[in-house]
Amino acid sequence: MEYYTLPQTNLKASKIALGCMRIASKSVEEVEELVLTALNHGVNFFDHADIYGAGQSEVVFGEVLARNPNLRETMIIQSKCAIRPGICFDFSKEYILKSVEGSLERLQTDYLDVLLLHRPDALMDPKEVAEAFNELYELGKVHYFGVSNQKPSQIELLKKYCKQPIVINQLQFGPAHASMIDQGFYVNMEVPTAIDYDGAILDYCMLNDITIQPWSTIRETLNSETFIDNPEYPELNVVLETLATKYKVSKVAIVTAWILRHPSNMQPIAGTTSIKNLLDTLDAINVSLTREEWYQIYTANKVLP
Numbered sequence: 672m673e674y675y676t677l678p679q680t681n682l683k684a685s686k687i688a689l690g691c692m693r694i695a696s697k698s699v700e701e702v703e704e705l706v707l708t709a710l711n712h713g714v715n716f717f718d719h720a721d722i723y724g725a726g727q728s729e730v731v732f733g734e735v736l737a738r739n740p741n742l743r744e745t746m747i748i749q750s751k752c753a754i755r756p757g758i759c760f761d762f763s764k765e766y767i768l769k770s771v772e773g774s775l776e777r778l779q780t781d782y783l784d785v786l787l788l789h790r791p792d793a794l795m796d797p798k799e800v801a802e803a804f805n806e807l808y809e810l811g812k813v814h815y816f817g818v819s820n821q822k823p824s825q826i827e828l829l830k831k832y833c834k835q836p837i838v839i840n841q842l843q844f845g846p847a848h849a850s851m852i853d854q855g856f857y858v859n860m861e862v863p864t865a866i867d868y869d870g871a872i873l874d875y876c877m878l879n880d881i882t883i884q885p886w887s888t889i890r891e892t893l894n895s896e897t898f899i900d901n902p903e904y905p906e907l908n909v910v911l912e913t914l915a916t917k918y919k920v921s922k923v924a925i926v927t928a929w930i931l932r933h934p935s936n937m938q939p940i941a942g943t944t945s946i947k948n949l950l951d952t953l954d955a956i957n958v959s960l961t962r963e964e965w966y967q968i969y970t971a972n973k974v975l976p
C-alpha cells in the first residue's frame with residue numbers, strides 16, 4: 672500500500688479507502704475478516720455514514736472494534752451526517768450534533784477522524800454548521816471536517832463561517848461517470864457535453880487542497896449495475912480486459928489505477944464486501960498506467976473534440 676498525508680491534515684491515509692455502505696447485512700465475523708484483511712494490506716481509511724444500513728453498518732463495524740480495541744488507533748474513521756430519512760437533508764446544529772453522537776455510539780469510539788456533510792441542504796445556515804463544527808472539534812469528537820457532493824460555491828459559503836478547513840469532498844467519479852473531466856474538453860463549445868454540472872469542482876479541489884474521494888467507481892450511477900463484465904459497456908470492457916491482461920491484474924484494479932493516475936491525488940473508495948474483490952482492487956497500487964492507456968480508458972465510450 673502507498674500513503675499520502677491528506678492535505679490540510681496530519682492524517683497519513685492509504686491511497687485506497689474501504690467504504691462500509693454495504694456491510695450492514697454481514698455478520699460481525701465476516702466484517703471482522705474484511706477489516707483485518709484490509710488493515711493487513713495497508714488500508715487504514717474506512718468510510719461510513721449514519722444512514723448506511725439505517726445505522727447497522729456502523730453497528731457491525733463497532734462490534735469489530737469492541738472485539739479488537741487495539742485497532743482504533745491504527746485506523747482513520749470517517750462518517751457522514753445530514754441525510755435525514757423522512758425529511759431529506761438537515762444541516763441544523765442540533766441534527767449534526769445528534770447524528771455524530773449516534774455514530775460514535777454505534778461505532779463504539781470516542782472520536783471520528785473526519786466528519787462529512789453527506790449531501791447539500793437547501794436550508795443550510797452556514798453559521799449553524801460552523802457552531803456545530805466548533806463544538807465537535809473543541810470536545811475532541813471530530814478532528815477534521817469535509818463535505819460530499821458539493822460544488823465550489825457551496826464550499827466557499829461554508830468556508831466563510833467555519834474555522835476548521837474543508838479537507839475532503841466525496842463525489843461520484845470513474846470511467847463511466849467522468850463529467851468533472853468531460854466538461855474541461857468543451858470550453859466555449861455549444862454542445863451538451865460542455866454543460867458545467869459541478870462548478871468545475873475538480874479544478875477547485877486541486878486549487879484548494881481538498882482531497883476528492885471518488886465513490887461508486889465501477890458504475891455509471893449509484894443505482895446502476897457495475898460496468899465490469901457488463902455487456903452494456905462493450906468498448907470499456909475491451910480496453911479494461913486488454914490492460915488487465917497486460918498488467919496481470921483484474922479489471923477493477925485497472926479502474927482504480929485509472930483514478931490513482933490523475934494528478935489530483937484522489938482517494939478512491941472501494942465498496943466491496945468480498946475479500947477477493949478487495950484484494951483485486953488493491954492490486955491497483957502496483958499499476959502505473961501510461962498516458963496513452965489512461966486516455967484509452969477515458970475515451971472508450973466517447974469521442975473528444
Ligand SMILES: NC(=O)c1ccc[n+]([C@@H]2O[C@H](COP(=O)([O-])OP(=O)(O)OC[C@H]3O[C@@H](n4cnc5c(N)ncnc54)[C@H](OP(=O)(O)O)[C@@H]3O)[C@@H](O)[C@H]2O)c1
Pocket residue numbers: 689690691692693718719789819820841842885886887888889890893897899923940941942943944945948949952
Ligand atoms: N458520498 C456519497 O454520496 C456516497 C454514495 C455512494 C457510496 N459512497 C461511499 O463509497 C463507497 C463505495 O461505493 P459503492 O459501494 O457504490 O462502490 P463500488 O465499488 O462501485 O461497488 C461495490 C459493489 O459492487 C460489487 N462488485 C461487483 N463486481 C465487483 C468487482 N469486480 N470488484 C469489486 N466490487 C464488485 C461489490 O460486490 P461485492 O461486495 O460482492 O464485492 C459491491 O456490491 C461506499 O461504501 C460508501 O462508503 C458514498
